[in-house]
Amino acid sequence: MELFRSTNIDWLGKKWYFLGFSLIFSVAGVLSMLFWHGVPRGVDFKGGTLIYVKFDTTPNEDHLRQALDAGGIREPTIQRISGSLGQTANEEMISLPQSSATDAAHDAGRASVVSALTANYHDSAFEVQQVEIVGPTAGKQLQKQAWLATLYSLIGMLIYLWFRFELIYGVAAVVAVFHDTLITVGAFSLTNQEITLTVIAAILTLIGYSMNDTIVVFDRIRENLALSRRESLADVVNRSINQTLTRTVISSGLTFLTVLSLYLFGGEVLHGFSFALVVGILIGTYSSIAVAAPMLVAYQDWRASHGKAATLPAGKRSKV
Amino acid sequence: MGKNLAGKTAFIIAILVVFCFGFVGIPHGSLKESIGKQIHLGLDLKGGTHLVLQVKVAEAVSAQSDNDVARLEEDLQKAGITGASVGKLDPAHMDTITISGTPIAKSSDVRGVLTGGTYPNYDVGSNPDGSWKLTMKPAAVKELDARTLSTSIETIRERIDKLGVTEPVIQQYGLGENEILIELPGETDPARVQNIIQSTARLEIHQVVGGPFNSDQDALQANGGVIPPDSVLIKGSGTNGGGDQIWLLKRVSEVAGNDFRDAQPSTDENGRPDITFNLTTDAGERFYKYTDAHKGTGSMAIVLDNRVKEVAGIQSAIRDSGRISGGGFTKESAADLSLMLRTGALPASLEFLETRTVGPSLGAASIKQGVVAAVAGMLAVMAFMLIYYRGAGINADLALVLNLVLLLGFMGYSGSVLTLPGIAGVILTIGMGVDSNVLIFERIREELRSGKTSAAAVQQGFAHAWITIIDTHVTTIVSALILFLFGTGPVRGFAVTLAVGLCANLFTAVFVSRVIFDAGLAKKERGAALSI
Numbered sequence: 001m002e003l004f005r006s007t008n009i010d011w012l013g014k015k016w017y018f019l020g021f022s023l024i025f026s027v028a029g030v031l032s033m034l035f036w037h038g039v040p041r042g043v044d045f046k047g048g049t050l051i052y053v054k055f056d057t058t059p060n061e062d063h064l065r066q067a068l069d070a071g072g073i074r075e076p077t078i079q080r081i082s083g084s085l086g087q088t089a090n091e092e093m094i095s096l097p098q099s100s101a102t103d104a105a106h107d108a109g110r111a112s113v114v115s116a117l118t119a120n121y122h123d124s125a126f127e128v129q130q131v132e133i134v135g136p137t138a139g140k141q142l143q144k145q146a147w148l149a150t151l152y153s154l155i156g157m158l159i160y161l162w163f164r165f166e167l168i169y170g171v172a173a174v175v176a177v178f179h180d181t182l183i184t185v186g187a188f189s190l191t192n193q194e195i196t197l198t199v200i201a202a203i204l205t206l207i208g209y210s211m212n213d214t215i216v217v218f219d220r221i222r223e224n225l226a227l228s229r230r231e232s233l234a235d236v237v238n239r240s241i242n243q244t245l246t247r248t249v250i251s252s253g254l255t256f257l258t259v260l261s262l263y264l265f266g267g268e269v270l271h272g273f274s275f276a277l278v279v280g281i282l283i284g285t286y287s288s289i290a291v292a293a294p295m296l297v298a299y300q301d302w303r304a305s306h307g308k309a310a311t312l313p314a315g316k317r318s319k320v
Numbered sequence: 321m322g323k324n325l326a327g328k329t330a331f332i333i334a335i336l337v338v339f340c341f342g343f344v345g346i347p348h349g350s351l352k353e354s355i356g357k358q359i360h361l362g363l364d365l366k367g368g369t370h371l372v373l374q375v376k377v378a379e380a381v382s383a384q385s386d387n388d389v390a391r392l393e394e395d396l397q398k399a400g401i402t403g404a405s406v407g408k409l410d411p412a413h414m415d416t417i418t419i420s421g422t423p424i425a426k427s428s429d430v431r432g433v434l435t436g437g438t439y440p441n442y443d444v445g446s447n448p449d450g451s452w453k454l455t456m457k458p459a460a461v462k463e464l465d466a467r468t469l470s471t472s473i474e475t476i477r478e479r480i481d482k483l484g485v486t487e488p489v490i491q492q493y494g495l496g497e498n499e500i501l502i503e504l505p506g507e508t509d510p511a512r513v514q515n516i517i518q519s520t521a522r523l524e525i526h527q528v529v530g531g532p533f534n535s536d537q538d539a540l541q542a543n544g545g546v547i548p549p550d551s552v553l554i555k556g557s558g559t560n561g562g563g564d565q566i567w568l569l570k571r572v573s574e575v576a577g578n579d580f581r582d583a584q585p586s587t588d589e590n591g592r593p594d595i596t597f598n599l600t601t602d603a604g605e606r607f608y609k610y611t612d613a614h615k616g617t618g619s620m621a622i623v624l625d626n627r628v629k630e631v632a633g634i635q636s637a638i639r640d641s642g643r644i645s646g647g648g649f650t651k652e653s654a655a656d657l658s659l660m661l662r663t664g665a666l667p668a669s670l671e672f673l674e675t676r677t678v679g680p681s682l683g684a685a686s687i688k689q690g691v692v693a694a695v696a697g698m699l700a701v702m703a704f705m706l707i708y709y710r711g712a713g714i715n716a717d718l719a720l721v722l723n724l725v726l727l728l729g730f731m732g733y734s735g736s737v738l739t740l741p742g743i744a745g746v747i748l749t750i751g752m753g754v755d756s757n758v759l760i761f762e763r764i765r766e767e768l769r770s771g772k773t774s775a776a777a778v779q780q781g782f783a784h785a786w787i788t789i790i791d792t793h794v795t796t797i798v799s800a801l802i803l804f805l806f807g808t809g810p811v812r813g814f815a816v817t818l819a820v821g822l823c824a825n826l827f828t829a830v831f832v833s834r835v836i837f838d839a840g841l842a843k844k845e846r847g848a849a850l851s852i
Contacts, residue, residue: 255755
């Protein structure tokens, strides 16, 4: 069985459509980050208290809110948790904002929620399942760490690609990955989903995955450049994308399948994580074809128009 | 290649057995039990409490300089220097001591005291007006900080050990921010744990000068507007645990901290919980002299963490044991407090930065969901590979299973902790493992289309795909390593499984899959078609 015997699609001819598509999604995300939902940060980063409560029967959220209000809990966010495949889990996530600018009075959040529910909520029995309390200091630190981890891993990959290919390949791959990250974070902003530590792990995974996809295409370009010196770069790039297309579709499709099963069956705890991966796999696959590869051609055109040597270096191809 | 197939097969089987042993161990009981013993689950999977706290090391520095202030006053007096006022004037620099009011004529005597070797931890500076400034040396501060942190960790460890939590993690955390990470599997009442850890548990007995008063103003009034210099006002409960009252106590305690040898929860004659303590022999002598001198006339206050816990009249001379009662103890709080007293005082107070608690039932649900997702994803992938690549699909599926065995085996041997993001890392490894196989198979198909023989196509396919696989894997491993270095807790778990999974994948997708191909080719006649 074979998917595509020999495709001959002019990918580079569609670069303006790609550019338009990428622009729409990145700009929408950026606008949402700037003017709408911002970047919704989870308790991990902004600090505060998060309490998962499991009830014996499906709770009435109005009663819940009244009970918390009667207990003096200000501005709680109450969110229903759905189990796998959307079944009700009778669980509610109650989050409280950071109570003060200091790390003091740390357990007050949990204790006051529990006592408010015990005293004022009579619909059904409940059990506290999970509590996360993060002080402002820890939140800032985790945020800084997440930024640094992302930045350093990008630099690490850029250096590796520079060493294995040429600098322009590394730059193009990093731009593509940045594009993916921007759109994924934008998707979180647009859907107003919180970014937590595990989502950061997912974003780093998608960076690795998108890189993986881009390298497969680049590797083929490098190989083809070394073989045929007379063909234009645009033709070589097109041919390389077409040659790797079956692999791209199968691998991305199967990875998408595993990630989708995680999204569907993984439960609430992995929801943000798997959402980032579902979006990330799609956009990461797209960007290696629509962003990274055209950049190589654009770079060569730019060099040509500035009177420099017109051929793109084929890069090193050492037998490992 | 193609040679020494038997040797290679034996090598692969040996690896398989070794790594199977890694996560199954010596089987006893059911398979599930055996695996459960070998693979350590993270708190997010088995439930428990995760705490990050910061040690306020500045307090220990301040306490140290307080001691030195007292010592300096004595030393200056001994050296015949009168009129000196020693103190810490700048609240922002609690490690700086100033001496003022010493006569200029005595300057060299003062210098002699300061540089005589008793205060090696201070930089000494003199001002033209005759005052002196002692600043603790940065190296000394650093050493004191480190000692405070390690003492805190030791004290916390002792307290937690006595709580009976199995396999607790208590370790330094972060990069020089004096933080401690505590993980307590199975403990799901963070409030109680916090209380036990956080109490500094500094127990002292002071002589009562006056009180109780209802407010600071009352206390001042009763003493003619000033608090006597050797006394101090301390808040606390009234006699028999009554309301919030203020006591005037002697500043210097009669017995404190290290003088206590033991503390046990007990009950008083009315069956109410209280705490019995014992003093060391030395302190017992001292305490005997003190109580003997004041029996019938004075009363004493038991002060815990700068709060009066109990005030009692001195009825008779006490040598080496006493009790703290009337503190409104419950059985549990009496047990907790005596535990804290037994393990000693913390050198500085603690601030909680992060608290996470996962109930065991949520952990169990997460495990189930994570495993279901992993298995469902993997089965779907394996089915697709078989349908799409037929014979070669078996290679891919075997490689996948072996990959999983290697990964789990490594987790078992290294004692790495499997977290929920770790399971996600496993799922991702599966994705990349499949990608390697697809890359190789597609390359082989291309070579076959260009008319090569089966053997040549396999040879060429692997050779071409190998370079790409190395590039993709190394870049991802680089990012996993960086994730491990800069990430925290759950992210680290993810990085570990991803990095190990990718290494295993290099072995299975490239080496093992090749051996299976070669074995297949060796059996076939030359020129027979490859099932791919």
